[in-house]
Amino acid sequence: MSSDESVDSEDVSEERSAVAPSLEALGWREEFSRAYAEWSIAGTLCARVLSERRGVLFLAAEAGELQARVPGRILNAPRAEQPVVGDWVVVSPGEGEDPGIVEGVLPRQTVIARQGAGRATHRQTIAANVDTVFVVMGMDGDFNLRRLERLLVVAWDGGAQPVVVLNKLDLAPDPEGKRAAAEAVSAGAPVVGLSALEGREIEVLDPYLIPAQTVALIGSSGVGKSTLINQLAGHEVARTGEVRERDDRGQHTTTHRELLRLPCGSLLIDNPGIREVAGFDAAAGLARAFNDIEELAAGCRFGDCTHRQEPGCAVLAAVEEGDLDASRFAHYQELEKEQAAQRARTDVQARSNTKRRWKEIHKAMRKHPKRRWD
Ligand SMILES: Nc1nc2c(ncn2[C@@H]2O[C@H](COP(=O)(O)OP(=O)(O)O)[C@@H](O)[C@H]2O)c(=O)[nH]1
Ligand SMILES: [Mg+2]
Ligand SMILES: [Zn+2]
Numbered sequence: 001m002s003s004d005e006s007v008d009s010e011d012v013s014e015e016r017s018a019v020a021p022s023l024e025a026l027g028w029r030e031e032f033s034r035a036y037a038e039w040s041i042a043g044t045l046c047a048r049v050l051s052e053r054r055g056v057l058f059l060a061a062e063a064g065e066l067q068a069r070v071p072g073r074i075l076n077a078p079r080a081e082q083p084v085v086g087d088w089v090v091v092s093p094g095e096g097e098d099p100g101i102v103e104g105v106l107p108r109q110t111v112i113a114r115q116g117a118g119r120a121t122h123r124q125t126i127a128a129n130v131d132t133v134f135v136v137m138g139m140d141g142d143f144n145l146r147r148l149e150r151l152l153v154v155a156w157d158g159g160a161q162p163v164v165v166l167n168k169l170d171l172a173p174d175p176e177g178k179r180a181a182a183e184a185v186s187a188g189a190p191v192v193g194l195s196a197l198e199g200r201e202i203e204v205l206d207p208y209l210i211p212a213q214t215v216a217l218i219g220s221s222g223v224g225k226s227t228l229i230n231q232l233a234g235h236e237v238a239r240t241g242e243v244r245e246r247d248d249r250g251q252h253t254t255t256h257r258e259l260l261r262l263p264c265g266s267l268l269i270d271n272p273g274i275r276e277v278a279g280f281d282a283a284a285g286l287a288r289a290f291n292d293i294e295e296l297a298a299g300c301r302f303g304d305c306t307h308r309q310e311p312g313c314a315v316l317a318a319v320e321e322g323d324l325d326a327s328r329f330a331h332y333q334e335l336e337k338e339q340a341a342q343r344a345r346t347d348v349q350a351r352s353n354t355k356r357r358w359k360e361i362h363k364a365m366r367k368h369p370k371r372r373w374d
Contacts, residue, residue, distance in 0.1 A: 088129065134205075149290075210266055214268075
């Protein structure tokens, strides 16, 4: 990253904090008011998380932007309880320039979650309070219907409404064909095509860019999420391209915001953590993303039909007759298997947690033999 670019992002943040938006403009809702009313810590305020770096949050509040530290009590809590971009947090502000202290996270309306990396069994929330998810995919070599299905499962599972954004229209030899193919697997989610780089057809997003509503962009690296955000913002607010994103990690990017407010008042989340969304346990999202198959399954002769070889299977019949695409069905089965495996791993982990807790209790009992535990 060249030095003038980092200056650029400084300028942007200053501009933004000069005009402090109301909490409503930042996405505040009635539900948060109700949750906050239960907090009895005097002198606290509510703020929205713009980004998070090593236990320090960059926040937007009614009085402007501020920073706050996440205390050990919260850092040591289960991962799902830790603040992420888009969250609303309760903060005790610091004196003068000192960062504030995060007291807690208000209950989330929606989430974008993925399964933890490697053998981790916990779900990792990567963004919160998202109304709309732009599922971004390139119409170039990146175009992949199976990946699209997977991303739609993730979007729906967290409670947000997905919109499929097919980018790189300028590189697509057959954009209408791509669009039709995407529509066939999108289970009712709108599908739009545009070129973020050229700004072509960008206005197709207007209906989804609503003031005070939050849009998160998900999709593989390189599909043009940051380019799209810059195009919508009208100037460079997000870093684009592989090389610079890698630079990002090595440098002090304290002014980098993942949640941005567009001139139209809509809120956008460009989170590097949302790039890869792998292996998950997302039953609700799976059912929604493949509602065509779930509907067919209602017509199977047996209630517990696995759609493999049972007589009277309506799903297999649909594949046979060409009403259901065989590769879509195969992918559905694959995701279902993945999910069952994930659930089994989670169960094992839950059992060992219980065992560990009891061990600790027994140890404590030995230490305090006179204490009553009933
Ligand atoms: N041809 C073309 N290239 C694009 C388009 N949108 C983005 N790109 C390029 O794709 C690369 C990755 O874009 P970036 O926005 O960083 O992707 P991200 O990883 O999803 O944030 C960059 O080189 C962009 O210039 C587009 O609509 N058309
Ligand atoms: Mg990017
Ligand atoms: Zn069946």
